[in-house]
Amino acid sequence: GQQVQQSPASLVLQEGENAELQCNFSSTATRLQWFYQRPGGSLVSLLSNPSGTKHTGRLTSTTVTKERRGSLHISSSQITDSGTYLCAMGNPSSFSKLVFGQGTSLSVVP
Amino acid sequence: NAGVIQTPRHKVTGKGQEATLWCEPISGHSAVFWYRQTIVQGLEFLTYFRNQAPIDDSGMPKERFSAQMPNQSHSTLKIQSTQPQDSAVYLCASSSGLGYAEQFFGPGTRLTVL
Numbered sequence: 182g183q184q185v186q187q188s189p190a191s192l193v194l195q196e197g198e199n200a201e202l203q204c205n206f207s208s209t210a211t212r213l214q215w216f217y218q219r220p221g222g223s224l225v226s227l228l229s230n231p232s233g234t235k236h237t238g239r240l241t242s243t244t245v246t247k248e249r250r251g252s253l254h255i256s257s258s259q260i261t262d263s264g265t266y267l268c269a270m271g272n273p274s275s276f277s278k279l280v281f282g283q284g285t286s287l288s289v290v291p
Numbered sequence: 292n293a294g295v296i297q298t299p300r301h302k303v304t305g306k307g308q309e310a311t312l313w314c315e316p317i318s319g320h321s322a323v324f325w326y327r328q329t330i331v332q333g334l335e336f337l338t339y340f341r342n343q344a345p346i347d348d349s350g351m352p353k354e355r356f357s358a359q360m361p362n363q364s365h366s367t368l369k370i371q372s373t374q375p376q377d378s379a380v381y382l383c384a385s386s387s388g389l390g391y392a393e394q395f396f397g398p399g400t401r402l403t404v405l
Contacts, residue, residue, distance in 0.1 A: 212392075214393060214394065216396075223396060223397070223398045223399065224382065224384075224396040225396075226393055226394070226395055226396070229393040267334065269334075271392065271394075272392070276322045276339070276341055276346070276386060276388055276392055277347075277392070278324065278336040278339060278347060278349075278350070279324075279326075279334075279336065279384075279394060280336070281333055281334035281335075282333075283333050284333070
């Protein structure tokens with residue numbers, strides 16, 4: 182079946198450092214949607230794009246569909262960025278279920 | 292915009308009892324999705340509706356689980372004869388289908404089966 186693999190599983194950064202989270206997926210017909218979740222919290226949609234690069238604030242999502250990989254770059258990390266980042270793949274242009282990775286747990290320390 | 296609304300936020304049932312979970316999608320969104328999240332399995336798709344019609348229920352356990360969308364403003368997920376392994380956070384999401392069909396999630400219902 183369709184699969185999504187995220188790496189690293191966990192990451193510890195000092196405040197101000199940059200983070201690069203990776204997502205590999207099994208289908209070339211894919212858009213990626215990145216989510217953020219605090220323990221016990223809701224899933225917050227961060228970015229969604231089928232290919233290329235998309236920015237919002239300190240976040241940059243890059244998807245290379247042909248190579249079945251994507252990444253989320255977080256610049257100038259802040260303590261409040263701590264939490265779990267989830268990558269999900271879905272059909273690029275229409276309704277479809279999302280298949281989620283297991284997430285990257287990010288801890289930003291002073 | 293209130294976002295996706297899910298009720299109740301927490302539900303505790305005894306083994307063998309029924310649980311009904313409610314979801315109100317974002318107004319104007321035509322697709323509603325149900326997922327569940329556990330520590331062991333992570334996030335798993337259950338089923339989805341488009342314009343109230345069931346489209347894909349490939350993730351639904353074949354027994355005891357059912358979902359409906361009687362009107363465009365709410366969907367329900369019903370679990371009959373709940374078992375401890377049904378304990379999870381059940382998440383509802385909706386999508387307008389515009390752009391990249393981004394899905395927006397509700398806060399979830401935490402179901403605990405004793």
